Every structure is written in C-alpha cells, then in structure tokens.
Amino acid sequence: MFKIVKKTELNPIEFEIYVEAPRIAQKAKAGQFVILRINEHGERIPLTVVDTDVEKGLVRLIFQVIGKSTAELATLTAGESLADLVGPLGKATDIENYGSVLLVGGGVGIAALFPIVKALKEAGNHVITVLGAKNKDLMILADECGQYSDELILMTDDGSLGQKGLVTDAMKEVFAKETIDMAWAIGPSVMMKFCTLTAEAAGVPIYVSLNPIMVDGTGMCGGCRVTVDNQIKFACVDGPEFLGAGVDWDEFVNRMGQYRNEETVANEDYEKKVTQHG
Amino acid sequence: MAKRSYTKTPMKEQAPEIRNQNFSEVALGYSLEEGQLEASRCLQCKNAPCIQNCPVMIDIPGFIKQIEEGDMAAASEILSKYTNLPAICGRVCPQEKQCEMVCRLGQSKKFEPVAIGKLERLVADWALQQPIEPLAISHDKGKVAVIGSGPSGLTAAGDLAKLGYEVTIFEALHMPGGVLTYGIPEFRLPKAIVSKEIERIQATGVTIETNVVVGKTITMEEIMADFDACYLSVGAGAPNFMGIPGTSLNGVYSSSEYLTRINLMKGYEFPTYDTPVQKSKNVVVIGGGNVAMDAARSAKRLGAENVSIIYRRSREELPAREEEYHHSVEEGINYHWLSNPIEYLNDGTGKLTAVKCVKMELGEPDESGRRRPQVIPGSEFIVEADTAIEAIGQGANRVLLDTFPELQLNRWGYIDADPATGATSIPGVFAGGDIVTGAATVILAMGAGKVAATQIDQYIQTKKAEVTV
Numbered sequence: 237m238f239k240i241v242k243k244t245e246l247n248p249i250e251f252e253i254y255v256e257a258p259r260i261a262q263k264a265k266a267g268q269f270v271i272l273r274i275n276e277h278g279e280r281i282p283l284t285v286v287d288t289d290v291e292k293g294l295v296r297l298i299f300q301v302i303g304k305s306t307a308e309l310a311t312l313t314a315g316e317s318l319a320d321l322v323g324p325l326g327k328a329t330d331i332e333n334y335g336s337v338l339l340v341g342g343g344v345g346i347a348a349l350f351p352i353v354k355a356l357k358e359a360g361n362h363v364i365t366v367l368g369a370k371n372k373d374l375m376i377l378a379d380e381c382g383q384y385s386d387e388l389i390l391m392t393d394d395g396s397l398g399q400k401g402l403v404t405d406a407m408k409e410v411f412a413k414e415t416i417d418m419a420w421a422i423g424p425s426v427m428m429k430f431c432t433l434t435a436e437a438a439g440v441p442i443y444v445s446l447n448p449i450m451v452d453g454t455g456m457c458g459g460c461r462v463t464v465d466n467q468i469k470f471a472c473v474d475g476p477e478f479l480g481a482g483v484d485w486d487e488f489v490n491r492m493g494q495y496r497n498e499e500t501v502a503n504e505d506y507e508k509k510v511t512q513h514g
Numbered sequence: 515m516a517k518r519s520y521t522k523t524p525m526k527e528q529a530p531e532i533r534n535q536n537f538s539e540v541a542l543g544y545s546l547e548e549g550q551l552e553a554s555r556c557l558q559c560k561n562a563p564c565i566q567n568c569p570v571m572i573d574i575p576g577f578i579k580q581i582e583e584g585d586m587a588a589a590s591e592i593l594s595k596y597t598n599l600p601a602i603c604g605r606v607c608p609q610e611k612q613c614e615m616v617c618r619l620g621q622s623k624k625f626e627p628v629a630i631g632k633l634e635r636l637v638a639d640w641a642l643q644q645p646i647e648p649l650a651i652s653h654d655k656g657k658v659a660v661i662g663s664g665p666s667g668l669t670a671a672g673d674l675a676k677l678g679y680e681v682t683i684f685e686a687l688h689m690p691g692g693v694l695t696y697g698i699p700e701f702r703l704p705k706a707i708v709s710k711e712i713e714r715i716q717a718t719g720v721t722i723e724t725n726v727v728v729g730k731t732i733t734m735e736e737i738m739a740d741f742d743a744c745y746l747s748v749g750a751g752a753p754n755f756m757g758i759p760g761t762s763l764n765g766v767y768s769s770s771e772y773l774t775r776i777n778l779m780k781g782y783e784f785p786t787y788d789t790p791v792q793k794s795k796n797v798v799v800i801g802g803g804n805v806a807m808d809a810a811r812s813a814k815r816l817g818a819e820n821v822s823i824i825y826r827r828s829r830e831e832l833p834a835r836e837e838e839y840h841h842s843v844e845e846g847i848n849y850h851w852l853s854n855p856i857e858y859l860n861d862g863t864g865k866l867t868a869v870k871c872v873k874m875e876l877g878e879p880d881e882s883g884r885r886r887p888q889v890i891p892g893s894e895f896i897v898e899a900d901t902a903i904e905a906i907g908q909g910a911n912r913v914l915l916d917t918f919p920e921l922q923l924n925r926w927g928y929i930d931a932d933p934a935t936g937a938t939s940i941p942g943v944f945a946g947g948d949i950v951t952g953a954a955t956v957i958l959a960m961g962a963g964k965v966a967a968t969q970i971d972q973y974i975q976t977k978k979a980e981v982t983v
Contacts, residue, residue, distance in 0.1 A: 259731050273688055279779060279788035280688075305788055320688040322725040451779070451789070454686050454727055455911050456696075456751045457771035463762055468755060473913055487762050490864035494764045498790030505785040 237317040238272075241294060247373045250300045250344060251310050252286075258293030260285070260323045266351035267329030267445065267477055270295065271453040273320040274308055281305050282450045282472075284348035285324060286377075295321070298347035298376065304502040325453045326476050329443070331355045335417040336362040338410055338440070340403050340431050341381070342423025343369060348445055349422045350377050357384035364410055365389070368403035368423070372396035403427065404434045411438035419443070421480065425489050432480030444480040446471045448491060462488055518619075522629040523552035530844040534814045537700040537782055540841060541605075541632075546584065549636040553582035555619060556628045563616040564630060569961035572596040574613060574630055581633055590641040593634065598672035598715055599665060599960060601642055601707050602694060604635030606804075607957045608835045642710045649718045653680040656742040656974045660684070661728045661914065664692020665956045666947030667747035668715055669963030670970070675718040677971050682741075684726040689778060692749055694956070696778035697770075699808050701815070702838070705777070729917035734943075742977070743942045743970045746929060747963065750948035752911040755904055756800070760858025765792065765866030769801070769809045769905035776812050794901035797821045798869050800855055801905035802831070807838040809903045810847045822848040822897065824855060826874050826887045850897065852876070852887065858902060869897045908953050928952055936966035937973075944970055 242254040260270060264285040271280045287296040301307050312318075329352050337356050341349035346367050357363045365385040369375040370393045378397075382388040389406045390398025399406065403423070410416065411434075419442040421431035428444040435442035448460040448471050455473035462471050463484040469475065526542040527533070533540050544552065556578045564574045573592050580589035593600045607613075609631040614620060620627025655678040660667045663685040671681045689695050694708045716722060726732060728748075737744050753768035755761050772791070775781040781791030797813040799806050802825035814821045823842070825832065828851050832839060843849075852874040861867035873893035876885035910927045922930040922939035929938055929945040936944040946962030948954055 259726070263731060277780075277787050304785075320725050322686065322688070322727060322731070324730055325727065451771060451774055452687065455913055456753070457774050458753045458755065458768040459771045461755075461762060468757065468761065484762075487864070491762060491764060494792075495790045498784065502785045502788060502790065 237319065238321040239317045240312055240314055243312070243314050246298070246376050250298060250374070250376055252296065252298045253309075253312070254289070254294045254296050255318060255321060256293055257295045257321050257323075260295050260321065261288040261290050261293050264288050264295065264324035265328035266331060266355035268324035268326050269453075269476065270297070270321055270323030271325060271450065272297075272309075272318050272322075274305060274312070275319050278308075278319060279305055280320075280451060280453065282325070282447070282453055284351075284445070286347045286350055298344065300344035303499050304506040307503075307506060322453070326472060327474070329355065329420075329477060331359050333360040336364070336415060338364045338366070338407065338416045338419040339385075340366045340407060340419065340421040340423070341368070342403055342421075342427040343374070344376070345423030345427070345445075346375075346377050346381070349420065350381055352420055352422075353381050354384045362386050364414065364416070366391065366403050366406040366410070368392070368406075368427070369397070370394070402430075404430050407431065407434045408438075411435075411440065416440045420445075420477075425485070425492060428480060429483075429485040429489075432483070432485075436481055442480045443477045444483065445476045446478060446483070446488065447476065448488065449494060462491075518555050518625075519551075520625050522626045522632075523548050523555075525629075525632055530841075530846070533701065534811070534845040537815055539704050540701050543639055544632055544636045546586070546636075549581050549633055550584060552629050552633060553578045555625075556582070557619050559618050563618065564613040564628075567616045568613045569957045570596050570964055572613075572634075577637060578628070578630070578633055581637065586637060586640045589637045590644075593637055594641075597960065598669050599711050599956075600634050601638035601711050602665070602703060603957055603960070604631050604633075604638055605703050605707075606698060606835075607631055608955060610836050612957065638711075639707075642707065642714075646714055646717045649676065651676070651678055651719070653678055653719050655679050655971075656978070657682070657740065658970055658974075659737045659741040659744040661737075661744060661746050662686075662692060662748040662947075662949075663690035663712075663722055664747060664749050664947060664959060665694060666749075666959035666963040666966075667692070667745065668712065669960040670745045670747065670946070670967045671720045672715040672718055673964055673967035674970060675715075675720045677967065679971070679974075681720045683720060683722045684728050684732070684737075685722060685724045686727040687778065688724050690722050690724060696774045697805065697808070699773065699777055699812050701811065702808065727913060729914040734914070734918045738942065742974045743944065745936070745963070745966050745970060746914070746938070746943065746945040746949060747947045747959070748911060748914055748949045749959075750908045750910055750928070750953045752909045753904070754907050754909055756855070756906060758855060758857055760860060760866070763858050763860055763866045764864055765794075765899075765901050766858055767792075767901070767903045769799075769805045769903050770908065772809050772903050773805070773812065776816075782812075782816060791816065792901055794818045795820070796897075796899045797901045797903065798855075798897055798899040799823045799903045799905055801825065801907070802827065803833045803905060803907070804835055804838055806905035807834045807842050807847075809905050811842055811845055813901065813903070814845055814847065818901070820848065821846070822850055824850045824853045824869070824871060824897070826852065826854040827876065827884065828852055831884050853895075854887070854889070855902070856894075859896070866900055866902055867898070869899050869902055871895055871897060908948075910949060926952060934965070935969045936962060937969065942973065944973075
C-alpha cells in the first residue's frame with residue numbers, strides 16, 4: 237500500500253497528490269513515469285512523475301479527471317492509500333547542455349513537462365517555456381515552470397491569461413527570433429503532432445512524450461506499441477520520449493481511441509454506483 | 515482387486531457447451547475413491563521410468579501407493595519433498611510428453627498410462643485444504659534475492675527457505691505468480707489455487723515484494739551488495755510480433771496483452787473490474803502452442819461467435835498439450851492448418867476487418883526436427899476477423915538485462931547460464947527458467963529453480979567456509 241500524504245485540488249478537473257514511495261522517489265528521473273492501481277478492482281494507469289522528495293520518500297503526481305479511474309482517484313484524500321505504485325518506468329529524458337531549448341506543454345501535459353524544464357535548466361541550458369491551457373483556471377505549474385525558465389510564454393484559448401492563441405503560435409514567434417537547439421512538446425496528441433510540424437518547419441528537432449494505452453508498463457504486452465521511423469516500439473520501455481518527426485501520428489491517435497466504448501461503459505457504471513451511494 | 519482398467523479413470527468435466535461460456539475450471543478433479551481406483555492401475559515399477567522423465571524427479575510410485583492406501587497426508591509429504599507447486603503442475607504439465615509418456619503400463623498397446631498428473635492434482639488439492647503451519651526453521655544461513663515470482667523463482671525460493679536462507683522475491687507486477695497469474699487462464703488454473711500455493715511458499719519464510727522492477731526500482735548493484743547470492747528468473751515475457759502490415763490496427767493484440775487483461779486484470783468481469791477487453795464477433799488466433807489455445811478459448815468465453823486458430827504447420831506438429839487441443843475442439847474452436855497470415859486488413863477507420871493468409875506445405879525437417887513450412891504460391895485466402903491475437907512466442911525482456919551489461923547473454927539474447935548449475939558469468943548470480951531456455955514449460959522452469967537452489971546453497975556455504983579459513 238502506498239499512502240497519499242497530501243492532496244491538492246489545482247482546479248475543478250486537475251489534482252495533485254504526494255505519495256509515499258521511497259524507492260521510486262530515490263530513482264525517478266525527469267521523463268519517467270509510474271503505474272498505479274487504486275484498489276483491488278482497479279486498472280493500471282500510467283502517470284508521469286512530476287517531482288520527488290528523496291528525503292521524505294515522496295513522489296508527486298498530477299492528474300486530470302478524464303474517466304472512471306481518474307474520477308475515483310480524485311475522491312481519495314490524504315491518509316488513504318493506493319493499492320499499487322510501480323516505477324520509475326520508461327527511459328529518462330536525455331538531459332545535457334544543448335544550448336538553447338524550447339519546451340512546450342499543453343493541459344495536464346504541463347505536469348510531465350515540468351521536471352524536464354527543471355532538469356534542463358539545472359544542466360545549464362537557456363530555457364524558453366511555452367504553456368498552453370483552455371483558460372486561466374486550467375493553467376497549472378506556471379509559477380514553477382517560470383522559476384526554471386529564462387523566458388515563459390503563457391497561452392490560453394480564450395485569452396484569460398497571457399496571450400490568446402495556440403502554443404504553436406508562440407512556437408513560431410520564438411523560432412522567428414531565437415536559435416533553438418532542441419525542443420520538447422508534451423500534451424494532447426493533436427497538439428504534439430502540430431508542435432512537431434511547427435518545429436520541423438523551423439528545422440528544429442523536437443521530442444514528444446507519447447501517452448498510449450498501457451497495461452503492465454514493463455515491456456510485457458505491447459499494448460503501448462507505436463510506430464516510430466517505420467519500426468514497432470513499445471512506448472513503456474523504448475520511450476515514452478521519441479523524436480516527433482518519426483512518429484506515425486495517425487496510427488497513434490487511432491490506437492488511443494481503441495476502448496472509447498468501454499471507457500463510456502465504465503464511466504456510466506461508476507456514476508450509477510456513486511449516485512446510489514449518495 | 516478388480517481387474518485393472520485399460521483406460522484412465524475419467525475425470526468429471528464441465529460440459530463443453532456450458533463451460534465455453536464461463537471462466538470456471540473445466541476439469542473438476544477426482545474424488546478420493548476415483549483417485550484410489552486410478553492409483554490401483556499403477557504397476558509400482560522398480561526403477562520407475564516415470565520418475566526419470568519428471569523434470570523434478572518426483573517419487574511417483576511412492577505417492578501413488580499412498581493414495582491407493584488412502585493416506586493423503588503421506589502422499590502429500592512425498593510430493594512436497596520434490597515440488598513446491600504440485601496443484602499447478604498436476605494441472606498444467608504436458609504429462610503426455612513427460613512422466614505419462616514413459617509409464618510402463620502405457621507402453622503395452624492395450625493400456626493407457628496411469629493418470630499421474632490427475633493424481634498429483636488430487637493430493638495437492640487435498641493439501642491446500644489443510645491448515646498452513648509456518649515452518650519452524652531459522653533462516654540464518656544467508657540472504658538470497660530471487661528476481662521474478664514465476665514458477666522458477668517460487669520453486670527456488672521455497673527450496674532455499676527450507677534450506678535455512680532468508681529469501682526475498684522481487685516481482686514487477688502487483689501480483690506474484692508470473693505466467694501462472696497473468697498467462698494461464700482461470701478455466702485451466704484457478705487463481706485461488708495459485709494464491710494458496712504461493713501462500714504455502716510464504717509460510718516457509720519467503721518474503722515477496724511486489725511492484726519492484728529490478729533494473730528500475732532497485733538496481734542489480736544494490737541487490738548484489740545486500741544479498742549473498744541472487745537467482746534471476748524473470749522469464750521470457752516480451753511479446754514477438756510478426757510485423758506484417760496492419761499490426762498496429764485496433765483489434766490486433768499480442769497474446770500477452772490479451773491474456774494479461776483477462777487473467778491478471780480480470781477483464782472478463784468488466785466493468786466490475788476496471789480493465790476492459792475487446793468484445794469480438796470473429797476472432798483469429800495465430801500460433802499453435804498452449805498460449806494460442808488459452809487465447810482462443812478465452813475469446814470464446816468472452817462471447818465471440820467464431821474463433822479460429824491459424825497454424826502454419828499441421829495437426830501433427832501442434833506443440834500445445836493434447837488435452838488443451840481436445841478441449842478447444844470440444845468448445846467449438848476452428849482450425850486453419852498449414853496457414854499463415856500475411857496482412858491485417860483495415861476497415862477504413864483503423865480497425866481490423868479481416869486477416870489475409872496463405873496456405874503452406876511442409877518441406878524438409880529443420881534443426882528442431884519439424885518439417886519446415888513453405889508458402890504455396892497463389893494460395894491466398896481471407897478470414898473475416900475483428901480481433902486477431904498473435905501467440906507466436908515471446909523473447910527476453912530487456913529492462914533488467916540492459917541495466918546489467920556485465921551479465922553475459924547468448925546469441926538469442928537469453929542469459930548464458932550453465933544448464934547443470936544455473937551459474938552465470940557473474941559469481942553469485944544464478945539464472946534459470948525461460949530467461950535461460952527461452953519460452954518452455956512450467957515444470958522445466960521449476961526444475962531449473964530446484965537445481966539453482968542446491969547450487970546457491972553450495973556457493974554460499976563454500977564462500978563462507980573460505981572466509982572463515
């Protein structure tokens with residue numbers, strides 16, 4: 237059992253938890269993730285490690301409520317426990333001093349981007365960060381990302397915070413005035429696809445962090461397979477980061493929707509249970 | 515005594531048309547009387563060949579004699595000297611290729627061999643009903659780490675604990691058991707049996723730590739600093755894909771994913787359990803081993819109307835257990851013999867709609883002695899399918915091996931270990947089971963675990979003697 241020691245509601249759909257997992261806290265590096273299972277009936281879901289507190293043995297996770305498991309996870313409070321937490325999984329981000337780097341995060345993907353921003357800054361890079369959200373209330377980690385960025389650009393769909401527009405608009409502006417040596421984009425698949433196209437047009441290599449459906453997360457099933465440079469890769473062990481230019485985006489997006497019907501069934505079933513129990 | 519029956523005492527089974535709609539165990543087990551009747555068929559051979567052909571060399575006539583006399587405690591005691599997982603082996607061993615293949619009774623044309631597996635199961639199931647008594651031995655001979663809690667790791671751990679070692683098993687998944695838990699379905703191996711058998715191993719003093727991925731959560735360096743020796747029994751769990759066009763269409767699975775969703779995650783009880791598994795109408799399973807049978811029979815139980823197995827060789831070469839093949843046919847699984855898929859067809863929306871196959875013929879025997887299949891030109895045919903499951907074998911998982919470059923591997927990427935001792939290129943590191951041999955059977959993995967336990971004991975004691983001298 238893995239105890240939740242702190243829980244914060246970041247906004248109506250996004251939550252932050254600190255979980256006691258000393259071994260994971262000690263080993264996790266930027267870019268890696270964990271798989272958790274809430275209880276005995278639970279499914280295994282992947283979440284990026286946002287931060288760690290090695291001394292206290294804590295792992296910081298941020299999630300958005302998008303379906304049954306995340307809705308159930310949001311009901312847990314400090315003092316309660318997760319049945320299972322395993323990690324750190326996946327390959328860590330290649331952190332080095334590239335020179336000037338551009339980091340682009342969208343929605344809850346910002347949580348996965350933050351540790352990379354931090355690590356790249358600590359490695360001596362000139363860091364420019366672009367964060368995008370639907371509106372002011374849904375923008376997360378802007379202050380913390382700003383703390384590790386030389387330049388921070390905020391974008392919202394409705395203009396309620398920073399500039400109105402898409403993260404790709406901000407990317408184009410950055411590319412127009414700066415030489416960027418390496419870029420990262422983490423967010424919804426469509427966003428990562430268009431970030432890749434934008435970076436490609438500017439001749440800048442860009443990493444994306446893929447979030448396909450996973451089961452075990454240790455290379456045992458191939459459920460998370462993606463085609464990169466025309467080869468089958470397992471995102472859980474070969475990734476989750478890949479150079480965006482090589483990713484077969486249409487296939488990736490298609491596979492994400494594999495269980496849409498079942499996800500709806502699970503959600504309805506859960507809502508029914510919640511209402512019944514008042 | 516009544517005249518010896520020519521055939522094995524039959525075991526009650528769920529009827530095919532009922533069982534192919536549930537996940538409960540197919541074979542229902544012997545009663546004591548049925549067991550005694552079957553036990554009385556044993557010739558009690560001296561130098562019994564069945565013992566020699568059992569990978570862990572169980573005293574088969576010995577335990578069978580006790581069943582005949584109705585002394586289940588004595589029978590169980592004999593079994594436990596040789597095996598830590600008898601309820602599992604009695605169910606899943608390919609007995610027709612091991613102990614029962616050489617049974618003297620079965621050598622005469624008129625008689626079927628003694629049903630050794632079913633008798634082992636009877637005794638083991640009886641034992642699991644008895645209260646667990648913690649083993650009263652101290653574990654002060656040293657500390658051993660076992661990586662992976664499949665049949666090989668569990669066997670080595672149980673034996674080492676009995677020898678007086680403090681044993682910790684590290685398991686990556688949230689449940690122990692390896693393939694016994696995520697691979698072999700409930701209808702063949704009930705998970706309650708697996709849990710109970712594992713509890714009995716824990717009662718010998720073995721600690722199991724789940725959710726630990728060695729190479730990630732802890733490193734081999736840390737393990738080697740903390741323990742006197744370690745046993746790598748991580749299995750061959752990385753799925754192979756044929757890599758034909760359309761492999762990434764929705765509806766195409768590795769058998770590992772399909773079975774993990776069903777067995778470990780209990781996807782067949784969705785949405786009571788959260789993990790979904792695709793509902794299908796037409797299912798195609800590719801391969802001819804036990805895993806292919808398990809996947810096909812699971813798909814049928816999930817409600818698929820048509821389930822067919824595509825196998826590139828003929829019935830004669832089928833590697834699956836005889837009993838599983840028969841069960842699959844009874845449950846309505848169809849076979850395309852001498853056939854091989856060459857492409858998964860897209861319905862236009864990214865979903866699988868059919869599998870394009872070719873017919874094969876058998877050529878000259880290859881190095882395994884089986885005749886090599888060759889494509890018959892112009893023999894293409896289409897099988898309609900919304901789900902395709904590839905059960906074409908697994909390879910070594912690189913997660914641990916990549917972080918442990920000092921460890922020598924063989925040319926297939928498996929660990930290079932001495933088959934007689936389990937010793938690897940690194941002193942104190944032993945390995946066995948599928949990670950050494952490639953995907954094989956539960957009982958062979960157990961055999962390797964037994965050998966390793968003895969060798970690890972010897973290694974640690976020799977080392978300690980050297981230190982004290």
